[in-house]
Amino acid sequence: MSSVATAPKKGFDFKAFLANNGALVGLVILCLALFIATPRFLTGPNLLNIGIQVSTIAVMAFGMTFVIVAAGIDLSVGSVAALSAMGSSYAITTAGLPDGLSIPIGLAVGALCGWVTGAMSAYGKLPTFIASLAMLTVVRGLTLVISDGRPISTSSSVSWLGDDLGPIPMPIVILVVSGLLAAFVLNRTVIGKNAFAVGGNTEAARLSGIPVKRVLVTVFVISGVFAALSGMILAGRLDSAQPTLASGYELDAIAAVVIGGASLSGGVGRISGTLIGALVLAVIRNGLNLLSVSAFWQQVVIGAVIAIAVGFDVLRRKNVKH
Amino acid sequence: MGNDALLVLDKVCKSFGPVQVIDEVTVEVHAGKVSVLLGENGAGKSTLIKMIAGVHEPDAGRILMDGKAVKIPNTKASEALGIATIHQELNLVPSMTIAENITLGRVPRKFGIINRRAMRQIARDAMDKLGLKLDVDTPVGELGLAQQQLVEIAKALSLDARVLILDEPTAALTKSEIAHLFSVVNTLKAQGVGMVFISHHLDEIAEIGDFVNVLRDGKFIATVPADTEENELVRLMVGRDIDAQFPRVATEPGEQPLLSVKNLSDGMLKDISLEVRPGEVVALAGLMGAGRTELIRAIAGADKYSSGSVAVNGKKLASFDVAAATRAGIGHVPEDRKTQGLVLDASVAENIGYATMASTAKSGLVDRKGQKARAQQVAERLRIRMGSIDAPIRSLSGGNQQKAVFGRWFTAGAKVLLLDEPTRGVDVGAKVEIYELINEITASGGCVLMASSELPEVLGMSDRVLVMSQGRIAGELATEEATQDAIMSLAVSNVHREEEMGTK
Structure with missing residues (x-):
């Protein structure tokens, strides 16, 4: 009721803006603090470095946003990223398929993995947590089987994903393009709006004629495709597909989505929020590196940040609903 | 009514932002009597109850318990005063037994270990007070809704509740279950428990109530005896005569079945x-x-x-x-709009538009303008009262939410x-x-x-x-x-x- 009452206020409602963009405010404060703390933060190379760092997690988290909005969770994205990168490299480098197929094959592998996870939970009635947890292990295992536990060098088109486009690194270009695409699909298409409805209230969506199962499968396919893209960026930067690539990244991706204001119970989430969430994580890591904080302590700080960010969000929601 | 009231809300007021929800309302609860709160949705009944339960504090006015002014800043304080509320959504853990539920949060202990014998005894005593014969080791989830409700009442009594608030307890019950509930209420009356009863069913009021407090738009209208004519109660509640409660206009049915x-x-x-x-x-x-x-x-x-x-x-x-x-x-308005009909986080427009979103989309893109225009149109036609078409549907009253579910099917041309x-x-x-x-x-x-x-x-x-x-x-x-x-x-x-x- 209070949100309705404050909405028609004239001019720019600063308080409402703060309340709705807590993560962005946090990010700005963080950047200001780092700017003051170290001169090395606000330099071109460092900012590009952050951009490259953030791109893999953010691209993965864009796909994750769809799943979380639909009230699911996808723990398999890190493994899917690895298998996609490995699969695309294997097909070209080892099996000798034409180079042009490399990226399509990678994306198809991601889509297929997502489809399997989605089908397991939609038609097999497994909770998404369990279905994707199973896939996390299975897919990582397949990656090791294909590669025999050794890195495979990437095709030239995947390597290109890790290069520069003029002065700008390709990962940042992909980040921007895929972010815009994800936001468009989430907010403007029937697929995206259906995800919100299913996550908000599955039964109400079903009784309105929304194909709930197909929606669930679709969001996992989207998550798989974005994970594959993320994996290929990572492989492109390294010029090789490592069997342990992106392991553990799923947790960062989930953290980015949640810091960005999405609700794990579904129905709420924004791509811009997810990007900010990913940036918060990347900037903190970067800042702590610049300030020479040990990698061990960094983990402590990041964990605390996740708890604080989500804690604020919970408080805010509680206030809105009085 | 003399001064022997157990609980009195004396000219209490409450506003949320600019909206005055409760405006100088006075309600008395007497020992062994059932005081009915009557009013349309949005009249302020639930806010009033929340004041007694310690969820909201009044901005002005006093709350008196046994003639003494008290403050009820939280639910614990309410409980300490001997006030218990039975909400429509029950507060029970389905997987736990009746005895565990009744003693939840105050399990009797012996040397730090749960004393199951004492726990069962407490539960049995509470059930006896209500004349209930259920095995206290039954998991609550195995009981029907009506019995769960009685368990909740038993739980309140075992906390020595003297004031019991029953928020639409009959809404989901059958005739025989209601009869049973009312016999329990009569037992409690005889034991001197003061009760506040909320119901939309006017016939129940005469059956179980002693007097009726009518609210309209947050204002206190009147206190009348419970045997007041139904038409008079409706007139007090709505502020005008409702000529026909059921305005059915029969149509000559067609030949072929639809x-x-x-x-x-x-x-x-x-x-x-x-x-x-x-x-x-x-x-x-x-x-x-x-x-x-x-x-x-x-x-x-x-x-x-x-x-x-x-x-x-x-x-x-x-x-x-x-x-x-x-x-x-076909358009389906399901039994429970909150769990089956609406996406509560979404806007009024989105909720109205779910059935037509896919069919009006062009190459997968949602027709945002058209969807909104159609929702606006149907909302006006159905007189849905809302902040705006973009307001979250949860901010609407129950009746208006229900109209939005109807609106979805009107838009779809059902x-x-x-x-x-x-x-x-x-x-x-x-x-x-x-x-x-x-x-x-x-x-x-x-x-x-x-x-x-x-x-x-x-x-x-x-x-x-x-x-x-x-x-x-x-x-x-x-x-x-x-x-x-x-x-x-x-x-x-x-x-x-x-x-x-x-x-x-």
């Missing part, structure tokens, strides 16, 4: 055949558990059925396919409306508006199949009544010959274990 169901069977449902012609309102009556909701859901494509067929305009529909039913012109308890938890004013919507549908050549537990609604709004019993259609009555007795005798026909049915 909806036809043939030999539909599935576990619960047994060989159901029925036809509804254009312009008709057919009511489904019966006891709780007779299969009305199951039938409605099967027709709507929400649940599977094993044999039989559903056809609209002679065309058969695929089983278990909501989208196909929707395309054929011709066959399947209504499941269409006015549950809806206030008198909005009820009449919903009935007018039903008239509109039949006047424009649509038809309505309505499951309802409210007999006056069944008698007042339908053209024919189908009475269900144990998954079968036990009989059909023309509205003129349908009386409470005629319906009930069909509803319990071929029910051998009537009592068990009633409590399930």
Whole structure:
């Protein structure tokens, strides 16, 4: 009721803006603090470095946003990223398929993995947590089987994903393009709006004629495709597909989505929020590196940040609903 | 009423932002008496209750307990004063036993270990006070809703509650369950417990209440004896006479059936055949558990059925396919709008638009402008009261939320409306508006199949009544010959274990 009452206020409602963009405010404060703390933060190379760092997690988290909005969770994205990168490299480098197929094959592998996870939970009635947890292990295992536990060098088109486009690194270009695409699909298409409805209230969506199962499968396919893209960026930067690539990244991706204001119970989430969430994580890591904080302590700080960010969000929601 | 009141809300006020929700309302609760709160949704009943329960504090005015001014800043304080609230959503842990639930949060301990014997004793004592004979080791989840409610009351009593607030306790109960609840209430009266009772059913008020406090738009209107004429109560509550509570305008039904169901069977449902012609309102009556909701859901494509067929305009529909039913012109207003009808986080416009989102989309893109315009149009037509079309649907009152579910099917151009308890938890004013919507549908050549537990609604709004019993259609009555007795005798026909049915 209070949100309705404050909405028609004239001019720019600063308080409402703060309340709705807590993560962005946090990010700005963080950047200001780092700017003051170290001169090395606000330099071109460092900012590009952050951009490259953030791109893999953010691209993965864009796909994750769809799943979380639909009230699911996808723990398999890190493994899917690895298998996609490995699969695309294997097909070209080892099996000798034409180079042009490399990226399509990678994306198809991601889509297929997502489809399997989605089908397991939609038609097999497994909770998404369990279905994707199973896939996390299975897919990582397949990656090791294909590669025999050794890195495979990437095709030239995947390597290109890790290069520069003029002065700008390709990962940042992909980040921007895929972010815009994800936001468009989430907010403007029937697929995206259906995800919100299913996550908000599955039964109400079903009784309105929304194909709930197909929606669930679709969001996992989207998550798989974005994970594959993320994996290929990572492989492109390294010029090789490592069997342990992106392991553990799923947790960062989930953290980015949640810091960005999405609700794990579904129905709420924004791509811009997810990007900010990913940036918060990347900037903190970067800042702590610049300030020479040990990698061990960094983990402590990041964990605390996740708890604080989500804690604020919970408080805010509680206030809105009085 | 003298000064012997147990609990008094003395000229309390409360506002949320600029909205004055409660304006100088005075309510008294007396020992051994039932004080009824009556008012439309949004009149301020729930805010008032929340003040007593310690959820909201009044901005002005006093709360007196035993004549002394008290503050109730939180629910703990309310509990300490001996006030207990039984909400519509029960506060029980389904997986725990009756005894564990009753002693939840204050488990008796011996040397730090749970004293199960003492725990059971506490629970048994509480159950005895209510005259309940249930095994206290039964998990609460295995009980029916009515029994769960009684367990919750028992829990309140074991906390030495002297003031008991019952928030629409009868909303989901059958006749026999209500009778049982009322006998418990009478037992509590005799024990000197003061009660506040909220209900939308005017007939219950005379039966159980002692006096009635009428609220309207947050203002105190009057306190009248509970045996006041129903029409007078409605007039006080709404502020005007409602000429016709049931404004059914019968339409000459068409020849060919619009909806036809043939030999539909599935576990619960047994060989159901029925036809509804254009312009008709057919009511489904019966006891709780007779299969009305199951039938409605099967027709709507929400649940599977094993044999039989559903056809609209002679065309058969695929089983278990909501989208196909929707395309054929079926609209389903489910039993519980909060859990089945609405996406509460989404806006009014989005909720109205779900059924048409895919069909109006162009190459996968949502027609945002069109969807919003259509929602706005239907919201105006149905007089949905809301902040704006973009306001979250949860900010609307129950009646307006229900109208939004109707609006979804109006927008989709539904011709066959399947209504499941269409006015549950809806206030008198909005009820009449919903009935007018039903008239509109039949006047424009649509038809309505309505499951309802409210007999006056069944008698007042339908053209024919189908009475269900144990998954079968036990009989059909023309509205003129349908009386409470005629319906009930069909509803319990071929029910051998009537009592068990009633409590399930």
